[in-house]
Amino acid sequence: MTEANSKMVDSSVVLEKALHSWTIIDLSNLQKELDEKAIDIQDYQKESLVDRKELANQTKSFKKLEDEEKLEKFNTLLKSYQNVIDLMNKKTKNIENLFFKVYRSIAEAPDPKPLLKSSLDTLATVSELTKVKEENKILEEKLLKFADYDKLKEQIQTTETQMKTINDAELEAKDSEWKSLLEERESNWKKNEEELESLIESLRKDIQDREVNEKMLKLRLKKKSEALGEEYNEDAEEDNLVAKNEFGTDNVNNSLVESLKKDLESSKERVQSLQSRNEELRKNASLLNSKIDIEVKKTKKENDKQISNLESENSMLVAKLSHERKTSTKLNEEIKLINDKFNKEITQLHTDIDNLKKIKNERSDYKEIKKELELLKQIQFGDESDNSDTNNEFETDSVAKIESAIVQRNKKLNNDLIQLRRVNEESSKKIEDFSAKVEQLEKEIRVLKDTNVRLENDLINFEHTGNNNDDKWETMSMISSIAGTNNGKNNNNNRSVSPAASIAGGTDDNRSIIMGGGGNFSDSSLLPIITQQRDRFRNRNKELEEENKKHFSKIVELKREINSLKNDNRELYEKIRFLQYHQNAQNIQQNGGDIESRYKVDYEHDLHPIEQFRLMETKRINSKITPWDRIFIQVTKTVLSTPLTRWLFVAYCLSLHLLVMILTLSLMGGSANSTTTYQTSSSLASSGNTQNIDSKLL
Incomplete structure (x- = not known):
C-alpha cells in the first residue's frame, strides 16, 4: 500500500510540474505566434528569391560592362549586396529570436508522450473504476444487511453450549440426588455397624468380667473349705455356682434384655424417622440446588440472548457508522480535491492579476504617451488651429511644457537629420575615392608580386651564376640611384614604400626602367644589395628589440613605483583619517582636500563591509547626539588625542x-x-x- 501511495504521489507531482510548465508555455498563443511568423518567413523567402534574381541579373550585366563603367556602377552593386546581406541578417536574427523563444519555453517542459499514455490508461481505468465503485456500493449495502452474521454465529454457538451445559447440569443434579441418597444410606449402615460392634465389644467385656468374677469366687471357696477342713469338690461347687449364677443371671439378663429391646426399638424408630427425614432433606436440598442452577442458567441464557441481541444491534450500528465514516472520508477527499482545484485556480488568478498589475505599472505612462502622440500628430499635420476639441483638452501647463519640449526635440531631430545627410554624402564620396584608391593599390600589389617573384627567382639562380665584382658594384650603384630617386618621389607623394619596393624601384614610373633594363643587369648583382639590407634590418631589429626590452623594464619599474606610491598614499590617508578622528580635521582638510578626495574612494572601497557598517553606525549615532554631548565628546577627544x-x-x-x-x-x-x-x-x-x-x- 505504501509503495502504491508513493507511486501515486510521484505521478501527481510529475503531472503538476508538467501542467505548470505547459501553462507557462501557453501552446495556443505560441501556435498563433508561430503561424504569424511562418507567414512572415514565407514572405521573407519570396523576397529573398526576388532579391537573388535581381542580384544575379545585376552581376551579369556588371560583368558585361567595360572597366570604366564597372567603376561607376560598382558602388550601386555593392549597395544592393549590402542591402541583401542586411535583409538576410534581419531574417536570421528574427528566426534565431523565434527559435530561442520556442526553445526557452519548451526546454524545461517534460515529454508529453508518457503523460498522454498515462492519461489514456487512466481514462481506460475510469470506466472500470465506475463499475467497481457501483459493485462496491452494492456489496457494502449487502454487508450492512449481513453485518450481524458473526454475532448470530456466536449466538448459535453460545446457545448450543448453554443447552449442553443445562443438560449436563440436570444430569449432574440427578446424579447428585442419587449419590446423596446412597451416601446417607451408607452412612446409616456404617453407623449401625459401629453401634453393633460397640455392643458386641461391651458384651465381650461383660463376659470377661464375669469369668474373672467366677475365678475369684472359686478361689475364695477353696480357701474357705480348706479353712473348715472339708474337701473341696470342685465339680459340685461348680454345678451349684453355675445353677445359682444361671438363675441369677437369667433374671438379670431377662430384665436387661427387655429394657434393651425397648430402647433398641425406640432408637430404631427414631433412627428410621431421622434417616427418612435426612433423605427427604437431602432430596429437597439437591432438588433446590439443581433448580437454582437451572434458574441461574436460564437467567444467564436470557441475559446472554439479550446481550447477543444488543451486540448484533451494536454491530449493525458499528457497520453503519463505519460506512458513514467511509462516505464522510470520501466526501472530505472530494472536498479537498475541489479546494485544491479552487486554490490552484485562485493562485493562477493571483499570478494573472500580478502580471496584469505589472503590465499596468509598466504602461502607467500610457495617457502621457497618448497625449504626446496626439501632439506629435498635431505638429506633423499642422492641425493646431482646426482641432478645437483637442486644444480644449490640452490647455493645462503640463501640456504646454510637453508641447514646447516636443517642438524643441523635433528641431533637434531635424538638425541631426540634416547633419547626418551631409555626413552620409561625404562618406559616400569618401567611399568612392577609397574604392578608386583600392583599385590602384590592387594593381600596384599585382605588379609588386610579379617583381617579388622575379627577385626570388633571381636569388635562386644566383648560386649557379658568378660574375665579376665590377659588374656587381655597377649594378649596386645603378639600383641605389634608382632607389634614391624613387624614395624621393615617394616622399613627395607621402606614401610609404617597402624595402623590396625601394630596391625594385617602388613606383610605376621607375618600374618600367627596371623591367626594361633587366636584361642589361646580371641576375647575381642584386644579391649583395639584398644581403646588406637584410643585415642592416637585422641589426636594426636587434637594436629596436633591446630598446623595447629596456623600455618595458622601465615601464615595469615605474608601475611598481606607482603601486608603492599608491600604497604609501593609502597609508597616509589612513593616518589622516585617524588624526581626523582624534583631532579637529579642519586644518588637514584645508591643506589637502583634492588629494584626499582622490584617495577617499579607494580607501572606502578597500574597507571591509563590517568596518563600513561600523562607520555608518557611528555616523548614525553621532547624528542623533545632542550638541552638548558632541561638545563634550570633542573636548575629550582633543584632550586624549x-x-x-x-x-x-x-x-x-x-x-x-x-x-x-x-x-x-x-x-x-x-x-x-x-x-x-x-x-x-x-x-x-x-x-x-x-x-x-x-x-x-x-
Whole structure:
C-alpha cells in the first residue's frame, strides 16, 4: 500500500510540474505566434528569391560592362549586396529570436508522450473504476444487511453450549440426588455397624468380667473349705455356682434384655424417622440446588440472548457508522480535491492579476504617451488651429511644457537629420575615392608580386651564376640611384614604400626602367644589395628589440613605483583619517582636500563591509547626539588625542586638587584661630563679670 501511495504521489507531482510548465508555455498563443511568423518567413523567402534574381541579373550585366563603367556602377552593386546581406541578417536574427523563444519555453517542459499514455490508461481505468465503485456500493449495502452474521454465529454457538451445559447440569443434579441418597444410606449402615460392634465389644467385656468374677469366687471357696477342713469338690461347687449364677443371671439378663429391646426399638424408630427425614432433606436440598442452577442458567441464557441481541444491534450500528465514516472520508477527499482545484485556480488568478498589475505599472505612462502622440500628430499635420476639441483638452501647463519640449526635440531631430545627410554624402564620396584608391593599390600589389617573384627567382639562380665584382658594384650603384630617386618621389607623394619596393624601384614610373633594363643587369648583382639590407634590418631589429626590452623594464619599474606610491598614499590617508578622528580635521582638510578626495574612494572601497557598517553606525549615532554631548565628546577627544594633552590634563587636575586642598586647609586654619580668639574673649569677659560680682558682694 505504501509503495502504491508513493507511486501515486510521484505521478501527481510529475503531472503538476508538467501542467505548470505547459501553462507557462501557453501552446495556443505560441501556435498563433508561430503561424504569424511562418507567414512572415514565407514572405521573407519570396523576397529573398526576388532579391537573388535581381542580384544575379545585376552581376551579369556588371560583368558585361567595360572597366570604366564597372567603376561607376560598382558602388550601386555593392549597395544592393549590402542591402541583401542586411535583409538576410534581419531574417536570421528574427528566426534565431523565434527559435530561442520556442526553445526557452519548451526546454524545461517534460515529454508529453508518457503523460498522454498515462492519461489514456487512466481514462481506460475510469470506466472500470465506475463499475467497481457501483459493485462496491452494492456489496457494502449487502454487508450492512449481513453485518450481524458473526454475532448470530456466536449466538448459535453460545446457545448450543448453554443447552449442553443445562443438560449436563440436570444430569449432574440427578446424579447428585442419587449419590446423596446412597451416601446417607451408607452412612446409616456404617453407623449401625459401629453401634453393633460397640455392643458386641461391651458384651465381650461383660463376659470377661464375669469369668474373672467366677475365678475369684472359686478361689475364695477353696480357701474357705480348706479353712473348715472339708474337701473341696470342685465339680459340685461348680454345678451349684453355675445353677445359682444361671438363675441369677437369667433374671438379670431377662430384665436387661427387655429394657434393651425397648430402647433398641425406640432408637430404631427414631433412627428410621431421622434417616427418612435426612433423605427427604437431602432430596429437597439437591432438588433446590439443581433448580437454582437451572434458574441461574436460564437467567444467564436470557441475559446472554439479550446481550447477543444488543451486540448484533451494536454491530449493525458499528457497520453503519463505519460506512458513514467511509462516505464522510470520501466526501472530505472530494472536498479537498475541489479546494485544491479552487486554490490552484485562485493562485493562477493571483499570478494573472500580478502580471496584469505589472503590465499596468509598466504602461502607467500610457495617457502621457497618448497625449504626446496626439501632439506629435498635431505638429506633423499642422492641425493646431482646426482641432478645437483637442486644444480644449490640452490647455493645462503640463501640456504646454510637453508641447514646447516636443517642438524643441523635433528641431533637434531635424538638425541631426540634416547633419547626418551631409555626413552620409561625404562618406559616400569618401567611399568612392577609397574604392578608386583600392583599385590602384590592387594593381600596384599585382605588379609588386610579379617583381617579388622575379627577385626570388633571381636569388635562386644566383648560386649557379658568378660574375665579376665590377659588374656587381655597377649594378649596386645603378639600383641605389634608382632607389634614391624613387624614395624621393615617394616622399613627395607621402606614401610609404617597402624595402623590396625601394630596391625594385617602388613606383610605376621607375618600374618600367627596371623591367626594361633587366636584361642589361646580371641576375647575381642584386644579391649583395639584398644581403646588406637584410643585415642592416637585422641589426636594426636587434637594436629596436633591446630598446623595447629596456623600455618595458622601465615601464615595469615605474608601475611598481606607482603601486608603492599608491600604497604609501593609502597609508597616509589612513593616518589622516585617524588624526581626523582624534583631532579637529579642519586644518588637514584645508591643506589637502583634492588629494584626499582622490584617495577617499579607494580607501572606502578597500574597507571591509563590517568596518563600513561600523562607520555608518557611528555616523548614525553621532547624528542623533545632542550638541552638548558632541561638545563634550570633542573636548575629550582633543584632550586624549596626544600624550602632551593627556599629561597637561593630568597636571591641570592635580593642580586643581592641590589648590582645593590648600584652600580648605587655610580656611580650616582661619576658622580655628577665630574660634580660639572667640573663646579667649568670652573667658576674659566671664572672668571680668565674676570680679565685678565679687566686688559688689563685698
